[in-house]
Amino acid sequence: MGSGASKDLTQVSSASQDEVKAALGALPAADLKKIKEALAALDAKPAHGAAHGPWKDETYCASSSEIHAPRYFSGGWDDFGEALKAAPGELLLRDIMTKEMYDKFKDEKTELGVTLDKCIKGGIDKARIGEKWNVGKVGILFGDAECVTKFKELMHPIIVARHGNPTLPHPPPNLDGSKLLDHTVIDESFVISTRVRTGRSISGFPLPPSISADQRKELEAITVKALGMLDGELKGDYYPLAGSTTYAPKPTGIDKATEEQLTKDHFLFQEPDEPMLLSWRMERDWPHARGIYHNTDKTALVWVNEEDHLRIISMQKGYNVRAVFDRFASLVNAVEGACKEVGRGLEISPEYGNILSCPSNCGTGLRASMMINIPLASSQPDFKKWCADRKLQARGSGGFASEAKDDGIRDVSNVDRMGKDEVTLVNEMIQGVADLVKWEKELQAAKAT
Numbered sequence: 001m002g003s004g005a006s007k008d009l010t011q012v013s014s015a016s017q018d019e020v021k022a023a024l025g026a027l028p029a030a031d032l033k034k035i036k037e038a039l040a041a042l043d044a045k046p047a048h049g050a051a052h053g054p055w056k057d058e059t060y061c062a063s064s065s066e067i068h069a070p071r072y073f074s075g076g077w078d079d080f081g082e083a084l085k086a087a088p089g090e091l092l093l094r095d096i097m098t099k100e101m102y103d104k105f106k107d108e109k110t111e112l113g114v115t116l117d118k119c120i121k122g123g124i125d126k127a128r129i130g131e132k133w134n135v136g137k138v139g140i141l142f143g144d145a146e147c148v149t150k151f152k153e154l155m156h157p158i159i160v161a162r163h164g165n166p167t168l169p170h171p172p173p174n175l176d177g178s179k180l181l182d183h184t185v186i187d188e189s190f191v192i193s194t195r196v197r198t199g200r201s202i203s204g205f206p207l208p209p210s211i212s213a214d215q216r217k218e219l220e221a222i223t224v225k226a227l228g229m230l231d232g233e234l235k236g237d238y239y240p241l242a243g244s245t246t247y248a249p250k251p252t253g254i255d256k257a258t259e260e261q262l263t264k265d266h267f268l269f270q271e272p273d274e275p276m277l278l279s280w281r282m283e284r285d286w287p288h289a290r291g292i293y294h295n296t297d298k299t300a301l302v303w304v305n306e307e308d309h310l311r312i313i314s315m316q317k318g319y320n321v322r323a324v325f326d327r328f329a330s331l332v333n334a335v336e337g338a339c340k341e342v343g344r345g346l347e348i349s350p351e352y353g354n355i356l357s358c359p360s361n362c363g364t365g366l367r368a369s370m371m372i373n374i375p376l377a378s379s380q381p382d383f384k385k386w387c388a389d390r391k392l393q394a395r396g397s398g399g400f401a402s403e404a405k406d407d408g409i410r411d412v413s414n415v416d417r418m419g420k421d422e423v424t425l426v427n428e429m430i431q432g433v434a435d436l437v438k439w440e441k442e443l444q445a446a447k448a449t
């Protein structure tokens with residue numbers, strides 16, 4: 001061993017193999033054992049199931065027709081109760097689920113076969129592994145729409161708490177663009193682009209956390225048939241993800257470079273490597289039966305089989321939210337109508353509105369956003385609170401859970417989804433962005449003096 005034999009474990013990257021061996025050999029036996037065990041755990045990828053860092057889930061569907069809805073906690077409440085109740089940070093599942101609720105529902109299943117364990121798995125993972133694993137504040141995803149009523153004693157308070165005690169029943173849809181606030185009060189030079197999206201769930205299928213491979217494929221076929229009926233400005237084509245083999249006209253999907261460009265340009269979702277989605281096993285059978293429909297201009301888009309059965313999106317450069325919303329309304333109506341024409345209904349609850357995978361999206365499912373350039377306002381210490389006070393959320397330019405980079409660009413959207421109609425929520429975003437741009441200009445003026 002050369003002069004490097006004196007290196008210690010803080011210099012691993014610059015050490016040779018022999019030097020690392022020597023440093024490890026110098027450790028007390030007990031420490032060495034711990035390191036060996038930790039390395040073995042990292043390497044131990046399950047034959048089926050999924051693993052990511054400290055997290056592992058060995059459950060899997062034995063056949064393509066099987067839904068994913070394990071009974072994870074065979075020991076009952078004792079398997080997780082203590083960890084759940086001790087979890088730090090925001091977690092509604094911890095605040096609301098009692099042992100009595102869990103015991104009441106733990107052996108129940110919905111008609112499609114979904115268990116309560118399936119719905120709470122991500123929340124329990126967060127409690128056990130810590131907040132870095134899962135940034136979600138609810139701790140529940142629905143395995144199917146019936147979970148909302150089947151496990152009502154838990155799900156109702158969760159929904160109500162998540163939506164800040166909304167007015168229920170959720171109001172009927174309002175897609176009347178003429179009722180929007182005048183967006184031209186906003187200085188357009190600050191706005192890069194505008195987007196409005198919602199989700200829809202098609203009746204008869206489990207939601208993405210539980211759906212089987214066969215059902216996902218069937219849903220893709222139904223949706224693509226329905227989307228094929230769109231015409232005029234909405235007319236487009238369906239593009240399955242690269243490597244997807246479920247759509248016969250494009251049997252291996254689109255090429256990887258095209259897919260990456262679509263994601264880079266903010267049109268397409270990414271593979272779920274985000275822990276929260278892994279906990280609910282949204283990565284199963286990736287990339288099969290997932291894809292995007294878009295019109296020629298990429299202003300009307302539908303995501304298929306991602307976090308929801310359908311995500312319906314209208315977007316374009318600039319600040320013309322009226323044009324974006326009118327197109328959104330046409331697309332939603334056309335997709336809903338086309339689904340009905342092929343004999344499929346949508347999961348719309350009389351109490352809560354649209355039922356989507358995540359409780360936080362239920363109701364309208366609507367997130368209206370403007371991507372805006374506000375380097376001064378976004379670096380103010382009270383920026384987050386300023387937004388929250390106006391029922392706004394600001395995400396980084398890379399989407400959900402992306403680091404808010406110091407590029408000064410923020411995707412600013414409405415926080416609420418339920419208890420208010422679509423027009424009201426888009427107006428909250430328009431008013432909020434107008435105020436935010438005004439603030440940015442004031443900061444610019446102050447800086448200049």
Ligand SMILES: Nc1ncnc2c1ncn2[C@@H]1O[C@H](COP(=O)(O)OP(=O)(O)OP(=O)(O)O)[C@@H](O)[C@H]1O
Nearest residue numbers: 193194195197266367369370371397398399400411
């Ligand atoms: N106003 C906008 N203009 C352009 N791109 C946008 C705008 N708002 C969001 N995006 C982009 O849309 C993509 C998807 O965003 P993101 O995943 O954050 O939200 P989402 O689709 O609304 O769903 P979820 O809230 O479930 O994550 C990202 O690339 C994001 O940057």
